[in-house]
Amino acid sequence: MPVLFVQEPAAPVSVAYELLASAPPQLFADLVHLAAVSCSATQALVTLAGPGGPVLKAQRGLAAGDLATIYEYCEAVMRAETVVVGNGEQLGPGQPHFFIGVALLGPDDEPLGTLCVFSPTRRPAPDDAQCEALACLARRVADYLAQALKG
Numbered sequence: 001m002p003v004l005f006v007q008e009p010a011a012p013v014s015v016a017y018e019l020l021a022s023a024p025p026q027l028f029a030d031l032v033h034l035a036a037v038s039c040s041a042t043q044a045l046v047t048l049a050g051p052g053g054p055v056l057k058a059q060r061g062l063a064a065g066d067l068a069t070i071y072e073y074c075e076a077v078m079r080a081e082t083v084v085v086g087n088g089e090q091l092g093p094g095q096p097h098f099f100i101g102v103a104l105l106g107p108d109d110e111p112l113g114t115l116c117v118f119s120p121t122r123r124p125a126p127d128d129a130q131c132e133a134l135a136c137l138a139r140r141v142a143d144y145l146a147q148a149l150k151g
Contacts, residue, residue, distance in 0.1 A: 016106035028058035
């Protein structure tokens with residue numbers, strides 16, 4: 001059964017979240033592309049933490065039907081900051097073979113979104129260097145926010 005995200009009344013959002021939400025779309029497209037390439041993954045996405053659940057900002061290689069399952073993983077990333085799941089074997093019916101996600105953090109370490117890569121087909125999970133590349137990209141988002149908040 002698909003997971004449904006019910007739109008809740010809007011909670012106050014931080015200035016950092018508003019800046020990130022209004023960032024140029026190319027920023028998100030570039031993050032998704034770089035994440036997928038650096039981790040040799042066929043699928044990647046960036047979500048922001050919306051008041052009713054994850055809000056998709058950019059994606060690569062996903063069908064609309066894949067999103068509900070992936071959003072569950074994204075919510076776990078928001079709580080843990082980094083999640084690595086799987087070793088190349090399918091995680092379950094309709095599940096990816098691996099999933100790696102890092103939280104996009106604001107200046108006060110407030111989780112604002114996620115950057116995630118995953119694979120629907122059997123392949124080796126990314127290694128430590130590839131996971132660190134994903135974390136570096138997430139830190140670039142934090143740098144973008146810090147600069148935007150100064151200006």
